[in-house]
Amino acid sequence: MAQSEKSSHAQRVRDQVQLEARSRDHRLQVGLVLTGVLLLAVFLWTGLKENVYTDWRRYQLEYRDILEKKAKTKLGRKLHQDFDIRIRQVVIPELGVVDRCVSCHNGITDPRMTDVKSPHKVHPGPYLNQHEVGKFGCTICHRGQGRALVFSEAKAVGHHWPHPMLPGGLTQSSCGLCHSPAEVRSAGGEKYARGHRLFGELGCVSCHKLYGRGGSLGPELTREGWKAPQEVSMKNVRGDKTLARWIYEHFQDPQRIVPGSLMPPPRLAAGQLEALTIYTLSLQRRDLPSKYLSPGKYLELHRLRNPPEMTGKQLVARYCGTCHDTGSYGRYDAFYQRFIPAIRGPSFVQLVTPEYLDAAIRRGRPGTPMAAWAGGLKDNELVKIRSYLLGRKVEPGVRLPPKIVAQAKDPGLVIHGDVAQGAAIFARQCASCHGPRGEGRLGPALANRVFQGSATDGFLYATIAYGRADTAMPAFLGTHQGSYRPSQIQALVAFVRSLGGGVRPRAKVASGSANRRTP
Amino acid sequence: MGQPEQTTFWQNLKRLPWTFWGSLVRHGKPDTDRARSQTVFSNLFLHLHPTRTHIRSLRFSATMALGVFTLSLFVIIVVTGVLLMFYYKPSVETAYNSVKDIHYVVPLGRIMRNVHRWAAHLMVVAVLLHMARVFYSAAYKQPRELNWLLGIGLLVTTLALSFTGYLLPWDQLAYWAVTIGANIAGSARELTDAFGITQSVDPGGFTREVMLGSRGVGGEALIRFYALHVMVLPIFMALLLGVHFWRVRKDGGLARPDADVTHAGKGAAPKGSPAVKPEQAPTKTYGLMCVVRDRKPATNLDPADTVPSWPYLMRAEVLIFVASLVVCMVLGLLFDAPLKEAANAAIPENPAKAPWYFLGLQELVSYSAFMGGMVIPGVALLGLALIPYLDREKEPAGVYFSGARGKRIAGYSLVFGVVMATLAVAIPVSYGWLRNWVPDINQIWIILVNPGTLLTLAYMAWSLAVLRTTRSTRMAAIAIFTCFLAGFFVLTYVGSELRGPNWDFYWSKSAWPTH
Amino acid sequence: MSERLKPDPVPRRSFLSIAGLGTLALAGVGALAGMVRLLKPYVYPEPMARFRLGRPDEFPPGTVKVVPERSIYVISEPEGVAVISLVCTHLGCIVAPADKGFDCPCHGSRFDPKGRVLRGPAPRALLWLEVSQAADGSLMVDANREVKPNTWYRG
Structure with a gap:
């Protein structure tokens, strides 16, 4: 009895399961048909996208019609007859060129294509006479992404391509x-x-x-x-x-x-x-x-x-002249808002040592537009520039006293003075151009390490005392109103030296003239 | 009946089509249950299925079709991948251009690459979802621990496949993503650096160099990734898959409560006993399996609740496959797979981002490469692997969240996980972290105490709290799994959407400074 | 014997299942066709088969010229211009111009100056390639198009 009850229960379960499975299966079958149809639709979409709706195919069909219309001669008829619809490309392995531009620009070499619309036109100008498309491709001149088959991607502006097409004019x-x-x-x-x-x-x-x-x-x-x-x-x-x-x-x-x-x-x-x-x-x-x-x-x-040898004059004109012009006068540069030194100025070339010029050219003036030239030009060229600048003839009228010139060229000479007094004068007279801490404004930076390392005390003294002819730097030595006595100028030199933080030109060992006092 | 047994060459030839068919298909028309079972049984590819399937396993809610979906994606990826291999040229000079050509001029090349790419992304998602489904329906429990481990192996292999494939187009996206990924792999160096022992012990440098075959990402890395991507990993994956499926059968099919809930009503059948006693079961071709005295294979439990796998299961599987294909194709038709400029070691991408599924990691890595790149993912994987061994409660498998309490815990954990992960991102973004507060702090502190480690600790503490309160390892497992899942999603979202150049925080991509 | 031991009655193939099978079979054929299509490229990664030879006046009658990078041999005679491929018709080696005709280095085929087989395993004469003119008048050769031997192109 229990046995049959149990078995009828089992039968019921079994029927339920069968029922559920069947109804589920029915839904699955409907689903299969639907997804199957969807899949076919997607395949169809893919096929159409791939084979029918492509720009190059449309353009080639248009071009074939154009060819047919223009087929007046035997050659023209043959061209029309031979024209088949397919992707065309120019492959030039040695240039790394794979250009498919010709898939849409089909008439690029056909001189008859002057009166047709854009992609079909013949290439303007005589450029292709010397530059056969099959040997040069298109992107070598126009840039752009030659592998692409869609214009926007071939032009490649904003399309993840490093070298987009150049605008026509460029x-x-x-x-x-x-x-x-x-x-x-x-x-x-x-x-x-x-x-x-x-x-x-x-x-x-x-x-x-x-x-x-x-x-x-x-x-x-x-x-x-x-x-x-x-x-x-x-x-x-x-x-x-x-x-x-x-x-x-x-x-x-x-x-x-x-x-x-x-x-x-x-x-x-x-x-x-x-x-x-x-x-x-x-x-x-x-x-x-x-x-x-x-x-x-x-x-x-x-x-x-391997540049040809140039004279010092040519080198200066080419590499220095942009800022310093001829170098024989100081000028104000509105863009940099500073005076540009007269590197061939009469006062400067009398006072300057070759070492000073060398340092200025090779190491530049860090922090100013004057950059270091070591490496940018060859050594012998830098020497030529230096000799050219130093070789300037100085007219008698601007000659400085020989003693002053000699002092300026003596790196061992130390000028002592009252730094506090110098500071006071500096603040009054010099700071407006050279900056309160000598950091340089309109005038050169005096606190500059390269400057401090190559300008002798005598050079500073002479420059302050006698000024720079043909530049904005006036002479301060004198007796009239606004001028200073030699001791005051010595104080200034001492102050300027104090701006360098201990950097100064190295004395020549041979000179033996260390620590001489000034007159 | 003249010469009945005498067959001649000519007769054999005449009968060739039928004999050949007979050797191919070893059963009659599948119009009876028995024939259908035989169909499944005698076919190498179909016999991975049981001959009969439990009705419950056929319901969508049992699996959400995720396993078969993942497999379908894998098949799609393999087929498209093999086709792409015919055109792809794995060398630094040619890789990028060959992908460009696949995109532009290979017949159907563009759609193949797109489908390959989207199916790969979908597969990562599907694997994660499948894992979550298995976890929440408690299908990892005894005797299915091994299959859970295999699943984790499959997850790692899937990620490895995606990552190695990422490099192959050799564009900026690939190059910098893999550079980042490789540096994450080498991030053990951060720890050795902090202790100052990198000169003598350098496991980070070792893994990095083994991975890349060089100091940086270059031709050697490309060929290594290629070999891994097209051969080593797929073979490994196929092997794992085979064992994974085989285990599903050996472990008694899909996990389900013992006394099943059929339409006959809950508890209608006496608990613990099959609805039909085996001796009353219909004659079926169990073969050797009848002799095996064990609960494995467990296919013959309640046979009344089962239906033939052919056609009921097969049809469902085919449907899922076709649907996956449709989804991938539509995605591939609508969206092109990305391809940026050719790789250029001199121009870094900013931001340089890893593939999206690693962006959560990259977010953690932005706090500490070693913790975020090695320790936390290592701990997470280890934790995942240990779950079935630590949670051995005998509960009905196949019930989502193991009931209402589990659902509640999962809900709380979700909130907790999201909040904590958000805090882990928000606090450093708003207030900075140790280095901002104490500029000269020792790197070891940065490694040990960073939002990533704190977040991990918070999750662990939460799970322990749940364990104490509920005294149920299953509930604790639900808590920590949910937390990590929530953390993964939050961090991945932050990494992919809210991080811009220099890994700075931006509310939207439109706010990024133009380069 | 219980009645349950009898085979289940299974309904005949329904319209639905046939429709499902049909669409899937169709889709399968489509997918297979697509895969095969993928293997036949639209373009090759090599210079185009149709290329420019030069202006017609570069080839006055009597010219004989080998263009090694294209493996062709250009003859110009009063009847016109012709281009002969230097690819051996036997197994694709490049034949070398010899005293009178061409020798194949691979299996010893020998051809006369017009490409006819003199001896060796070559099954047929060297290919004569189509010569045509581009729109700008220059001579073009198409390595993919064969013409009958002794076809001379006159512009």
Whole structure:
């Protein structure tokens, strides 16, 4: 009895389970059909996206129609007949070029394609006559992402590609990859050549190095035109966040793009701005295969790396003149808001020792726009500059007393004076230009270590006493109102020396004239 | 009946299609339960299933389909991955461009890569959810401890696969994420540095170099990651998977309460005894299993509650697979897998972020690389592994949260976990930490006392408190598991959404300073 | 024997199950087709098969020129210009121009100057490639398109 009860219970369970399984299975079957249909739809979507709705296919179909319309000659008919719809590309392994631009720009080499819409047009200008697409590709000149098959991604502005397409006007910068400016000046590279000339005229190398040569105040520019956008700060760039735009806006206003930049605004007209941007973009150091470089480019690169010998005068004009001009007078620079020393001034060249000049040129004046030149120029060039500056003829009218000149060249000479008195005079007379602690304002920084380490006491005395002809530094020795007696000037020298924190020129061992008192 | 047994070559040839089919499919049409069972039984791929499945295991609520979902994703990843291998070129010079080409010109290459990527991300999620499901339904308990351990192995392998794959596109994202990941692996150096013994004992440097094959991420790392990603780890994964599935069967199928809740009503059947005695069970082809005297395999318990796996279980599995494929394809069609600029060791990404599932770790690492990168994840993994050995209470498996009390504890723990994790982020963000307060503090203090370690300790304390109050190891396990899960989610969210350049805190990505 | 020992009655395949199987089979075929499609690339990572040879006036009649990087041989005669592939038709070695014709270094096939087989295992003459003109007039060669031997292109 219990047995059968139990078994009927089991039967009930069994039926329930069967029922549930069946109804569940029915729902599963419906679900399977639905998801199966969904899957088919997704496959269809994929297939369409892949094979039908692609830009290049649409453009090629359009282009085939154009070819048909233009098929007037035998050649034209053959071109239409042979045109098949497929991805086209230019592959140049030695340049690392894989350019699929020709998948949409199908008429790029067809001279008949002058009256058609944009992607089908023939390439403007005579550029392709010398630069066959199959040998150069497109991105070598235009930049951009050649592998892409969609225009926005080929242009690659903001698409995670380091070298987006150059705006049309700036493409000339790519001439500089293989050509020297002189070669293309009248062959389609006018702006590039003009930018190169401007680069020289503006004296950019005074602060920037090119292939290791030049000033060190600004960054080296050898591959400035091939930087990735992340290498510069795009924060304040108003246009596209591209390198080309960064360079352009930076030339408009260096301080807006790079806050705190030491670069004086070049103040260029629009055309010059574009030309200089183009030249800067041409600085890439890509090291292309040598067979691509023109003879002129070889020569240019060779000259950049192995510069021809220049005279001291040429060197000064090229590397120093940007700030110091001829160097024979002192001038006020509105951008840096300071007087720029007359490095060939008559008073200066009489007093200065070769060691002083050497230190000033090689080590610069830390904390001022005068940067160190050791490394930026070769040793013998620095010597040439020094000799050129020292070699200035001094007219009789500005000659200093020989005794004063001799003192100035004696590093062993120590001038003693009343530091407190000197401080008082300094605060009254000198601080407005040189700063209360000699830190330098309009005038040179006197507390500067390099200065203190190379300026002799005699040099300081002579400079304060007799001033600097043709500069803003007046002579303070005299008897009239506002002048000072020699002891007061000695006090000033002592005070200035106290600003250096014990740094002073090393006495020559041989001179044996240590610790002599002044007259 | 002339020459009945005489077969000739020609007759054999004529019968070839049928004999061949017969050798392939060793049973009749699956139109009876027995034939269906045989179908499952005699097929290598299907026989991972039991011939009959408990009705309860078929219900969505029992598994939420997460295990099969994970497996489906794995299959999708393997297939797309093999296809991608035909085009991917694993070297520093070619890797990035080959991925670009897969994206642009390989027929269907873009969708394959997208599906591979999204399925990989989904798989990490699915593995975590599957683990949570198993945990909350108490399915890790005896006799399933081993399978729980295998599951943890699978979790680690999944993460390793995702991480090694992350490097392969060789773009900025990959390069810097892996640089960070490798530094986390080498973070033991932080401790040895603090003691000043790195010169002589340098386990951090060792793991790092073994991982990268060099000092930094370069060609050696790429080929290592490639070998791991396409061969070593998938094989290991497949092995583990096989054992994992096999254990599911050997441990008696899905975990479920002994006296099951069928539609016949709770407790309708006498507790502890099957609804049908084995001797009354329908004749079935149990084969050898009938002879085995043990509770394993436990397939023949309450046979009345079971239905043939074919077609009921199979259909559900196929449905899950197809649905997963649809999900991955739609994701792949809508969203391209990311590909940034080619890797450049000179231009760091800022912020440089690890893959998202490591961002919780990266958040911890921002306090202390050694604690956040080695100790805390190590402790968490060890804790996970120990759960089934420390919690041996005999409770009905297969009941979520083991009842209402567990649900309550899980709720409280969730709140506690979220609050503490939020505090662990908020306090350093608002007030700074030891280094801000005592600038010259010894690094050892930084390592020992940081928000990450404190958070871990708080979770442990909470769990101990629950243990004391409830006197139930299961409840304590629920508490700590929930806490860690909550902490993982909070920290991952913070790391991925609220951290910007220089790992600074930002409420939204739009507030990031433009580079 | 209890009635439960009889096999369960199973309903015939329903429309639903057939529909489900059908769509899945279709999707499977689609997926398989996609996978096979993936293996046949659209483009190759090598220079295009169709390339520019030069301007027609670079090849006056009587010119004979080997372009080694493309493995082709250009002949210009009064009838026109022709391009012969230097790839041996036997197993793909590059044949070398010899005194009279071409020698294959691999298995000793020999061809006459017009590519006809003189001896050796080569099954057929060297391929004559299609010469055409681009829109700007320059001569183009398509390494993928074969023409009949003795087809001379005249612009």
